[in-house]
Structures are given as structure tokens and as C-alpha cells.
Amino acid sequence: MNAKDLREKSADELRDELANLKKESFNLRFQQATGQLENTSGIKAARRSAARVKTILNQKAAEAAE
Template identity: 75%
Template structure:
């Protein structure tokens, strides 16, 4: 997922994507705490994707405010 793909989505779609990423991050943290996490790199990917979604949402909100 890159910023160009995200910028094509609507704000509602971005919020849904952010919610699903947050759920996945929660599940990954839970797996790590119980010792079941196999792909530790996925945690970093999810965090960074969530940050990308937030960035695009803020850019769209700023553009709408202008």
C-alpha cells in the first residue's frame, strides 16, 4: 500500500482502512504477548500503513478546509 493508492480513496474508505489496521495491530500485539507471533515484521508494516492512512486523511481534510 502506498500513498498514491490511498489518495485515490474517499475519506470514508480511508477511515474503514484505518479501523481494520488498528484491529490488526491489536491482534498482532496480543499474539506477541502470548508468544504466538511468527512474522514480527508485520507489526512494523501495519504501524506504518496506519500512519500513511492518517497522513492522507489529514491532507484531504486540510485541502477541504482551504
């Protein structure tokens, strides 16, 4: 998901998206630990997506504070 799409979402939707990404990240790490993970690039993608959502949330909070 790109930043443009994320900026169009509300803060509540972004928090839901962040929770989903954290669950996905946990599941991928669990699969890696048990040797079931085939596509290791998914871990990196999930982490980056979560960071992107956090950045947008922080930007929205800064805008609201002004």
C-alpha cells in the same frame, strides 16, 4: 498499500481502512504477548500503514478546509 492508492480513496474508505489496520495491529500485539507471533515485522508494517492512512486523511482535511 502505497500512498498513491490511498489518495484515490474517499475519506470514508480511508477511515474504514484505518479501523482495519488498528484491529490488525491489536491482533498482532496480542499474538506477540502470547508468544504466537512468528513474523514480528508485521507489527511495524501495520503501524506504518496506519500512519500513512492518517497522513492522507489529514491532507484531505486540509485541502477541504481551504
